[in-house]
Amino acid sequence: MALDLSMNKHADVSYDEKERLFDEVKADERWHHVLYGCYECGICVASCPSARFYDFSPRVIAQAVAREDVDLIYTLMSDSIWDCSQCFSCDRCPRHNSPGQIITIMREVAVKNGLQTAKEALEGYGRIIYKIMATGSQVSPDMLQPDAFPDWGPHVHEISDNLEDWRKALPPETMHTTETGWTVDSKTIIELYLIWHMTGVMELIEGIDEGLYMILVDVMEERLEEAGYDDITFD
Amino acid sequence: MIHLPVLKAADRKFKADPDNAPTTDLRDEIFQLEKEGEWEVIRVPEPYMELPTKYGRMKKIPLEKTWHHKSCGQCGHIPGYSTSIFWLNRAFDLDYHDPTDQTSCTAWNYYASATSNPEAQAAVAIRNFAAAHEVGYFPLIHCGTSFGHYKEVRHALVHQPELRRKVKKIMERLGKKLVIPEEIVHYSEWVLAMKDRIAERQEIDMSNITATVHPACHYHKLIEEDAIYDSEIYGAQRTAIVTGTLKALGINVGDYSTWFDCCGFGFRHILVSRDFSRSFSVQRKIEVMIEEVNPDITVTHDTGCVTTLDQSQFAGKAHNKKVGLPVMADSQVAALAMGAHPYKVLQLHWHNTDNKAFLEKLGIDWQQKWKEFEQEVGKIKSGEKEFMTWEDAES
Numbered sequence: 001m002a003l004d005l006s007m008n009k010h011a012d013v014s015y016d017e018k019e020r021l022f023d024e025v026k027a028d029e030r031w032h033h034v035l036y037g038c039y040e041c042g043i044c045v046a047s048c049p050s051a052r053f054y055d056f057s058p059r060v061i062a063q064a065v066a067r068e069d070v071d072l073i074y075t076l077m078s079d080s081i082w083d084c085s086q087c088f089s090c091d092r093c094p095r096h097n098s099p100g101q102i103i104t105i106m107r108e109v110a111v112k113n114g115l116q117t118a119k120e121a122l123e124g125y126g127r128i129i130y131k132i133m134a135t136g137s138q139v140s141p142d143m144l145q146p147d148a149f150p151d152w153g154p155h156v157h158e159i160s161d162n163l164e165d166w167r168k169a170l171p172p173e174t175m176h177t178t179e180t181g182w183t184v185d186s187k188t189i190i191e192l193y194l195i196w197h198m199t200g201v202m203e204l205i206e207g208i209d210e211g212l213y214m215i216l217v218d219v220m221e222e223r224l225e226e227a228g229y230d231d232i233t234f235d
Numbered sequence: 236m237i238h239l240p241v242l243k244a245a246d247r248k249f250k251a252d253p254d255n256a257p258t259t260d261l262r263d264e265i266f267q268l269e270k271e272g273e274w275e276v277i278r279v280p281e282p283y284m285e286l287p288t289k290y291g292r293m294k295k296i297p298l299e300k301t302w303h304h305k306s307c308g309q310c311g312h313i314p315g316y317s318t319s320i321f322w323l324n325r326a327f328d329l330d331y332h333d334p335t336d337q338t339s340c341t342a343w344n345y346y347a348s349a350t351s352n353p354e355a356q357a358a359v360a361i362r363n364f365a366a367a368h369e370v371g372y373f374p375l376i377h378c379g380t381s382f383g384h385y386k387e388v389r390h391a392l393v394h395q396p397e398l399r400r401k402v403k404k405i406m407e408r409l410g411k412k413l414v415i416p417e418e419i420v421h422y423s424e425w426v427l428a429m430k431d432r433i434a435e436r437q438e439i440d441m442s443n444i445t446a447t448v449h450p451a452c453h454y455h456k457l458i459e460e461d462a463i464y465d466s467e468i469y470g471a472q473r474t475a476i477v478t479g480t481l482k483a484l485g486i487n488v489g490d491y492s493t494w495f496d497c498c499g500f501g502f503r504h505i506l507v508s509r510d511f512s513r514s515f516s517v518q519r520k521i522e523v524m525i526e527e528v529n530p531d532i533t534v535t536h537d538t539g540c541v542t543t544l545d546q547s548q549f550a551g552k553a554h555n556k557k558v559g560l561p562v563m564a565d566s567q568v569a570a571l572a573m574g575a576h577p578y579k580v581l582q583l584h585w586h587n588t589d590n591k592a593f594l595e596k597l598g599i600d601w602q603q604k605w606k607e608f609e610q611e612v613g614k615i616k617s618g619e620k621e622f623m624t625w626e627d628a629e630s
Contacts, residue, residue: 029353029395049497049515085504085511086346087452087497088383091459107349122348124507129350136338139311151509153549155587168615169608170314170582171628172321174305174333181310183335191362191409192338198405199355208350 010074018074024109025065025073025102034101038062044090044099054083058090058099065102073106081106082121114207126212129205134219136192137180141167190227193220202234249471251291251464258460260292264393265415273399274413277368279420284428289460289474295418296428297375299329302367303422306378307339308538309564315582316541317377318628319570320422322580325625326573327432331375336366342384343539347503353391357398358405360388365411375422379537382421383453386461389419421454423476423536424463426565430483438574439597442485444531446568447524448477449544451537452497477536477565484572489528493519499547500539509547516543517551517558525557532561532593534568548588561590577601578608579628 010018025031044058045051051058061080064072081103088100110118122129132138141163149156159166167176174182196202206213217234224232253260269276279295288294301324309316324331341359345351367374376382392399392415403413426433455462455474465475468482473495478488499515501508521544524533535541545562552558563571567581577583577599583590584605594601611627614620620627 029398030391047495049499049501049519050511052519053511053514082503085497085499085501087500088456089452089495089497091456104346104349108352111349118349121503122350125348125503128344128506129348132339132341132344137307137311138339138341138343139307141311141314144312149546151513151550152546152587155549159585162612165612165615166584167314168621169579169612169623170318171580171623171625172318172333173622174335175310175314175317176622181307181339182305182337184338185335188336188338188366192359194409195355195358195362195405198408199352199358201351201355204350204352 010071010078013074015070018070021077021109021113022065022068022070022073024112025105028105028108030101030105034098034105035062035065036095036097038066038097039095041094043092043094044097047089047092049085049087049089050083054080056080056083058084058103061099061102062093062097077106077110078115078117081110082117111204111208119208122208126209129209130212130216133196133201133205133216135180136184136189137182140178140180142178186223186227190224190229193224194229194232196220197232197234248466250466251287251289251471253291256290256292256460258290261390261393262417265389265417268393274403274415275368277364277373277414277416279417280373286424286428286463287465289462289464292460294420294424294461294463296420296424297373298425298428299331300372301329301331301375301425302370302372303331303333304337304340304363304367304374304376304378304381305333306381306538308343308542309377313538313541313545313564313582313585315567315580315585316538316564318580318582319564319566319575320377320426322570322575322628323426323429323433323566323573325629326436326570326575327429332367332370332372334366334370336370337363340378340381340384342380343502345384346380347506353398354401354405356384357388357392357402360385361402361406361413361415362409362411364416365406365414368412368414373420374416375420375425377422377538379421379451379454380539382419383457386419386458389415390458419461421476421536423454423480423565426569427463427476427479430480430569433480433569433573434483434485437484437572439572439599440485441568441572441597442487443596444593445487445489445528446481447489447491447528447530447533448481448494449498449520449533449535449540450474450476450494451535451540454537477534480565480569481534484569486568489524489530491524491527493523496520498535498540498543500543502539505539505543512543513547513550516547517556520544521548521551521560522557525560530560531596532563532568532590534563534565536565546587559588561588561593562586563590571597576607576628577604579611579623584608
């Protein structure tokens with residue numbers, strides 16, 4: 001389906017609200033290093049993998065933000081930004097723009113403000129967020145389940161069936177794990193939780209997925225308490 | 236009529252001149268900030284090798300005392316990738332450290348979901364760097380995304396005093412120093428630096444092999460000036476990484492038109508929108524490589540690239556696409572060349588696309604090797620052994 005770039009799609013959202021969100025994008029420290037103007041040369045589009053498969057254009061992103069077209073920016077923030085592959089091929093830009101980095105900032109603002117489209121884009125992604133936030137290792141062997149990767153074929157069944165033994169048949173002592181990529185010290189996990197606590201990352205999660213937030217809080221607060229950090233809560 | 240000399244592309248000679256680089260050398264600013272008491276710089280330990288980067292500046296690559304910042308995707312889903320890196324270190328009897336005081340960089344999640352922020356990202360990076368420094372080792376980054384992301388974090392920390400202040404405060408709470416490595420080094424740079432020593436110890440002749448190379452986006456597109464370039468490889472018009480290693484092993488590297496394209500990984504796409512990853516990987520990479528080069532293998536140097544290029548081919552086969560190209564990391568090919576076991580060390584059974592024809596072309600009896608691996612697994616199943624050890628893998 002073609003991307004609707006008309007101004008009508010989000011007419012229910014006030015111009016002031018759209019402008020507030022764009023102001024948040026522009027307030028980011030990285031903003032002045034990601035946009036310098038646009039020749040409309042299309043090099044970014046030619047390099048872009050997502051442009052080949054989606055109705056997506058890094059040039060449209062750069063143009064919209066350069067023109068400060070807040071209606072269009074809101075539309076893009078509600079659709080296109082989640083199509084980006086974050087490969088940064090568009091950094092080839094002769095004006096040194098980085099549409100990929102512009103999108104990174106726009107995504108952060110979308111998440112921070114709990115936009116519905118961010119919630120939709122991240123549906124099904126909660127398990128991954130749980131892994132990285134709670135265990136310190138984003139990808140784990142036990143994620144290789146046939147129902148999660150049906151398009152990878154019977155090979156995933158074979159790994160899943162042999163997981164415990166094949167992990168033990170890895171020579172590095174740190175890699176006999178199934179729930180994490182490697183053995184992560186308890187002390188290390190606690191330090192990671194303290195980082196989440198001090199940087200407000202949990203508030204982002206709460207805005208996107210309240211159920212996931214509550215699970216994470218339970219897990220983290222219990223381990224922090226066991227480690228002697230009784231005073232730390234995520235409320 | 237005026238006759239202007241026409242220079243053929245092949246005749247162009249590009250010589251990088253660091254004195255005329257379009258950017259300043261970040262390392263000068265890093266050391267200046269150390270003088271000003273902002274942080275402590277983790278020096279690259281001796282012995283190291285210097286390799287040229289895009290603008291001709293030299294980058295120090297440590298050969299020993301390396302702290303292996305493992306990749307969650309490699310360790311989790313393609314564990315022979317990291318095992319091969321460790322095996323190479325052991326084969327040369329090098330001093331390295333495989334830490335448990337390490338977290339993922341969290342960049343994969345960040346690029347996928349944006350559920351993080353610059354302070355958290357920088358704090359995670361610095362916590363890992365500090366953990367390496369505390370035990371006297373230098374971080375060697377296994378994942379291409381971690382490598383690119385950490386370079387961006389370092390760049391941001393140099394130029395954003397407020398970010399430095401925030402991260403310093405977090406590190407104080409953790410009882411750690413604010414430290415920053417002199418260089419951010421990717422393991423494939425270490426493999427490249429070791430290529431001649433690897434070639435000296437080569438046991439398997441690979442001169443009958445043709446490969447294609449996929450350079451990882453986050454290796455050479457993020458802070459591009461820091462990637463390794465070499466006038467002998469592609470005339471320094473693209474990164475020398477992986478290609479330089481394969482050539483040292485006698486492998487013929489074939490060129491293909493979509494070399495700059497990404498693998499299709501897409502961060503969130505490979506996990507929750509794989510239709511994109513599959514299509515791009517098969518149609519823009521694998522099919523093009525087969526049509527233009529018809530290689531025996533494609534070799535890359537990043538977690539996501541090995542995963543996407545390898546796993547996507549199963550669905551491509553169902554659609555009668557030109558697929559069936561084995562995918563490996565440079566560390567696996569280097570270890571194989573030196574005689575590493577294809578299943579005990581390279582752990583090729585975790586890969587999806589059939590690689591048996593490739594092993595046969597190298598004269599490796601994969602059936603015998605698989606039997607040897609299964610014997611080890613049998614000992615684990617029967618309780619005779621708890622784990623397969625390095626000694627078992629090296630026997």
